[in-house]
Amino acid sequence: MYPIRQRIEYEPVSDGCDVTEVREPARTARRDATRERVLDAAREVFAERGVIGATVEEICDRAGFTRGAFYSNFADKADLLGALIAREHGRLLAMLDENFSAMGAAVAAAQADPTGLLAPLVDRILASVPGDRLMSLVQTELEIHAIREPAGSRPFRDAQARFRARIVDFLVTGMRLLGRELTVEPACAAEAAIAIVERSARLALIEGGDDPDAMARAVLPGFLLGVSRPVSG
DSSP, rough: OOOOOOOOOOOEOOOSSHHHHHHSSOOOOOHHHHHHHHHHHHHHHHHHHHHTTTTTTHHHHHHHHOOOHTTTTTTTTHHHHHHHHHHHHHHHHHHHHHHHHHHHHHHSSSSSSSSHHHHHHHOOOHHHSOOHHHHHHHHHHHHHHHHHHHGOHHHHHHHHHHHHHHHHHHHHHHHTTTTEEEOEEEHHHHHHHHHOOOOOOHHHHHHOOTTHHHHHHHHHHHHHTTTTEEEOO
């Protein structure tokens, strides 16, 4: 095992008489940049080799750092995995929130027929879930790792739960703006919608298509129409 080496930096603080030390480690732009490069490298290596197959050495080589730089930022590969899950899902939530805020205006500009009304909601969902190859591979590997290692999958499950909860809010609010309501459990509708979007992206990657949202764009409006109804009264 490699020793965990942490680089602790201190800033001088005057108490009016003597200069004392701050006990908390100082965050620096350079340290943050190093951490991000390691996370970026891990994202690529996990996508190529899988979470279990990837090694710390491969991640360090990809990032262009020594193992010392790795262990000054992460305790081990599990710690790195947790940080990567938090970062990637944080980005997804940010994209979802951005599209959530734009949904009202999109709905107001929609056509009058039910399927047309659902188009803005579908577009916002598709814009919230990236369909690029690397994201698809990373998400698949994280899911497989959670299945293989259920005891250590809590960070991934928690992150997924937060994302699913936001999708549920997204669907319920979108339906309300459209004058509709879900006829199935919102969490189930959210999971099905996510599955359609993810399958659409993977199908495009497998078949060499240039539009990862093609299948989802064709299926989601009908699906959402089928699991909702106009609000009575």
